[in-house]
Amino acid sequence: MGRKFFVGGNWKCNGTTEDVKKIVSTLNSGQVPSADVVEIVVSPPFVFIPFAKSELKPQFQVAAQNCWVKKGGAFTGEISAEMLVNLGVPWVIIGHSERRAILNETNEFVGDKVAYALSQGLKVIACVGETLEEREAGTTMQVVAAQTKAIADKITSWDNVVLAYEPVWAIGTGKVATPAQAQEVHAELRKWLETNIKADVAASTRIIYGGSVNGSNCKELGGQQDVDGFLVGGASLKPEFIDIIKAAEVKKSA
Numbered sequence: 001m002g003r004k005f006f007v008g009g010n011w012k013c014n015g016t017t018e019d020v021k022k023i024v025s026t027l028n029s030g031q032v033p034s035a036d037v038v039e040i041v042v043s044p045p046f047v048f049i050p051f052a053k054s055e056l057k058p059q060f061q062v063a064a065q066n067c068w069v070k071k072g073g074a075f076t077g078e079i080s081a082e083m084l085v086n087l088g089v090p091w092v093i094i095g096h097s098e099r100r101a102i103l104n105e106t107n108e109f110v111g112d113k114v115a116y117a118l119s120q121g122l123k124v125i126a127c128v129g130e131t132l133e134e135r136e137a138g139t140t141m142q143v144v145a146a147q148t149k150a151i152a153d154k155i156t157s158w159d160n161v162v163l164a165y166e167p168v169w170a171i172g173t174g175k176v177a178t179p180a181q182a183q184e185v186h187a188e189l190r191k192w193l194e195t196n197i198k199a200d201v202a203a204s205t206r207i208i209y210g211g212s213v214n215g216s217n218c219k220e221l222g223g224q225q226d227v228d229g230f231l232v233g234g235a236s237l238k239p240e241f242i243d244i245i246k247a248a249e250v251k252k253s254a
């Protein structure tokens, strides 16, 4: 199938210079599977990106956690896609539920951001996911399909997109989706891509899971057929992130 396992670490708005030094040294000394088995991307806060990028071993790529929706200019407080490219940052996370919920980013705005970032040459980790109320109302698939459609409507190629399914109720709560719950939505998302985009896009696009992934639950989640990796929050700040990266081995031996 050719979907290389992908493990992202989203550090969110955490850390001091000292903390970042520690995380970097933990990652650099960790024994991780080779680059043909797993793609690893860590996402520090903007201010720590240059340090992380210069100190991390090359197998650890970096991502920004956000970028501006169009060309930079008079947009106080924003960071443009062009700046990330200029710094040699290859990836950006777009549409995280915290930005959707707290900063009111709409599906359309997220779609515009993904399109602009791609147009500048960035690779994008695009996040989708339902709230607990939406899941309980039985609308999970409608919600994630609408979020995915808003992105699909604005882009012409999925080559540089990783889709992250992050159920909001599982983020930072310790309530991880069961492997079956994750697999169900991932399979539906893949079917959505097949029906609405193209069979080869569905077959090649990585769909990763995020929400309370840790060193204990990662293997079973990663073993699911349509789970192509993870986007890890809290545990990406800890040494157990190395164990999560190692979960890539489950696919190698599958």
Ligand SMILES: O=C(CO)COP(=O)(O)O
Pocket: 010, 096, 166, 170, 171, 172, 173, 174, 210, 211, 212, 213, 231, 232, 233, 234, 235
């Ligand atoms: O939001 C997440 C990654 O983007 C997941 O966060 P946690 O792993 O802390 O639940």
